[in-house]
Amino acid sequence: MDKTKLYTLITNSTAREGSTLTLAQNTRLLDHGVSSEGKTIAEQLLNLDMKAAYDAAIKDAEGHQVWSAYRIKLLAAKALKSYGFDCDRVSDEAALQAICHEANEARMHARTLKDEGLKQAAKAIQNKVQEANLWPKGNGLVAGLLMNMILIEFGIEPKISAAPKAEATVPKDLPIKNSTRILDILSLHPRYTTAELAEILGISAKGVEKHIAKLKQTGALLRVGPDKGGHWLVKR
Numbered sequence: 246m247d248k249t250k251l252y253t254l255i256t257n258s259t260a261r262e263g264s265t266l267t268l269a270q271n272t273r274l275l276d277h278g279v280s281s282e283g284k285t286i287a288e289q290l291l292n293l294d295m296k297a298a299y300d301a302a303i304k305d306a307e308g309h310q311v312w313s314a315y316r317i318k319l320l321a322a323k324a325l326k327s328y329g330f331d332c333d334r335v336s337d338e339a340a341l342q343a344i345c346h347e348a349n350e351a352r353m354h355a356r357t358l359k360d361e362g363l364k365q366a367a368k369a370i371q372n373k374v375q376e377a378n379l380w381p382k383g384n385g386l387v388a389g390l391l392m393n394m395i396l397i398e399f400g401i402e403p404k405i406s407a408a409p410k411a412e413a414t415v416p417k418d419l420p421i422k423n424s425t426r427i428l429d430i431l432s433l434h435p436r437y438t439t440a441e442l443a444e445i446l447g448i449s450a451k452g453v454e455k456h457i458a459k460l461k462q463t464g465a466l467l468r469v470g471p472d473k474g475g476h477w478l479v480k481r
Contacts, residue, residue, distance in 0.1 A: 246303065246397065246403065249268075249272075249430060249433060249434055249437075249445065250403070250405065250444075250445055251299060252268060252271055252272055252275060253268055253405055253426075253430070253445045253446075254299075254393070254403060254405045255271065255275070255292055255295045255296055255299065256268050256271045256292070257405060257447075258295060258385075258386055258389050258390075259288070259291050259292050259295055259386070261385055261386075262291060262382075262383065262385070262386060263288060264288040264291055264292060265284065265288060266281065266284055266288060266289065266292055267425060267426070267429050268426055268429035268430060268433075269429040269432060269433070270284065271292050272429075272433065274289055274292060274293065275292065275293065275296050287327060290326075290327040291327050294323060294324055294325065294326045294327050295324055295386065295390075297323045297324075297326075298320055298321075298323040298324035298386075298390055299390065299393075301319070301320055301323055302320055302390055302391075302393070302394040302397070303394075303397055305320075305394065306394050306395075306397040306398035307397075307398070309352075309398060311349060312344075312345040312348045312349050312352075313345055314335075314338065314341045314342055314345055317341060317344075317345060317387075317391065318332050318333050318335070318341075320387070320390060320391070320394075321379075321380060321383075321387045324383065324386050324387055324390055325380060325382065325383040325386065325387070328380075328381070328382050328383060330380065330381055330382075332380060335379040335380065336377070336378060336379050336380070337377055337379060340373075340377040340379065341377065341379055343373075344370060344373050344374060344377065344391075347366075347369070347370065347373070348366075348370050348391070348395065351363065351366035351367075351370075351395065352395065352398065355399055360399075360401055363395060363396065363399055363401060364396065364401065366395065367392040367393070367395040367396050367404075368392060368404075370388075370391055370392055370395065371388040371389060371391065371392035372388075374387060374388035374391055375388045389404075392404060402444070405444070405445055405446075405447055423446055423448060423452070423453075423456055424456045424459065424460055424465075426446060427442060427446070427453065427456050427457065427460065427466075428460065428465060428466065428479050430442060430445060431466065431477040431479050432479040435476040435477045435478065435479070436476045436477075437477075439453050439454060439457070464480060465479070465480060466478070466479060466480070467480055
């Protein structure tokens with residue numbers, strides 16, 4: 246998987262658990278272990294743990310490993326390591342076994358289901374993990390991880406959900422969160438297209454264009470060269 250897409254996926258997932266790291270901050274953390282001033286140890290550990298969990302999940306997916314309660318607990322233990330509880334103990338062992346059985350059935354019939362059917366099956370797995378509430382915290386993180394593990398196994402682009410909107414009030418002339426993420430992404434990949442940004446952020450292409458227009462007006466973003474063959478210059 247493209248690194249920026251993976252890191253965006255992790256950043257948006259952990260944001261739902263309270264992490265406030267931006268994509269750029271997470272990239273520094275995950276690539277170089279560089280912490281960011283003003284960010285708690287807990288939220289930074291959460292992102293490091295999710296990176297370890299996704300690395301393991303991608304390896305399992307590429308190896309077409311059979312789903313089992315044991316294997317899912319191992320993945321959960323990596324994703325939720327910083328929470329400090331025993332992931333081997335779940336609230337409903339039978340529910341976990343049923344989830345594994347359903348996932349394996351979908352995987353066995355992948356050719357029949359095709360991409361759309363697999364996407365539906367993966368989403369169903371995500372919902373059932375969340376509904377089962379197997380661990381004291383972080384069920385949404387594990388649910389998203391398992392959904393994407395199915396998609397990755399069969400070469401389907403993982404689902405990158407948009408990060409939750411910030412509730413804190415900020416002056417209207419400051420960029421909103423998606424604008425900040427656009428700058429983060431383009432600072433690393435200046436040749437990304439509007440369509441690629443939309444896919445990563447989970448918003449429409451028109452939405453991306455509106456953010457880019459505002460960033461250009463404020464001088465935070467500059468287009469160098471033509472639409473095709475040119476690149477973006479982040480100025481901040």
